[in-house]
Amino acid sequence: MESRAQGLDVGFRMAVQAQADILDGAHRLKYVRDFLVGLENCQTQCAFFDFCRGAQAANRYFENGSLTTTETNYCRVSRQALVTALSTLATTEKEPAA
Numbered sequence: 001m002e003s004r005a006q007g008l009d010v011g012f013r014m015a016v017q018a019q020a021d022i023l024d025g026a027h028r029l030k031y032v033r034d035f036l037v038g039l040e041n042c043q044t045q046c047a048f049f050d051f052c053r054g055a056q057a058a059n060r061y062f063e064n065g066s067l068t069t070t071e072t073n074y075c076r077v078s079r080q081a082l083v084t085a086l087s088t089l090a091t092t093e094k095e096p097a098a
């Protein structure tokens with residue numbers, strides 16, 4: 001007879017396997033491929049990619065209408081402006097007088 005813990009373990013392993021199967025087939029989904037195109041475009045076209053990593057999928061879709069796009073209002077104000085401001089501060093801030 002299977003204990004409750006053994007039943008939970010079997011259920012957990014089945015859920016993990018189902019997730020692995022889903023991920024294995026993800027590349028066949030158009031929206032996943034589109035997202036990866038956008039990610040590659042960010043990487044090749046944007047100077048902020050090293051900081052941002054380009055993963056603003058929802059904003060790409062809802063602001064620009066496509067997951068293949070790159071720049072959004074969200075990334076301009078939350079990523080690009082932040083890096084630009086910190087970079088400006090770092091290059092213009094003076095050492096305090098001793």
Ligand code: SF4
Binds near residue numbers: 052053055056071075
């Ligand atoms: S800042 Fe915007 S355009 Fe640049 S990598 Fe991030 S999401 Fe892409």
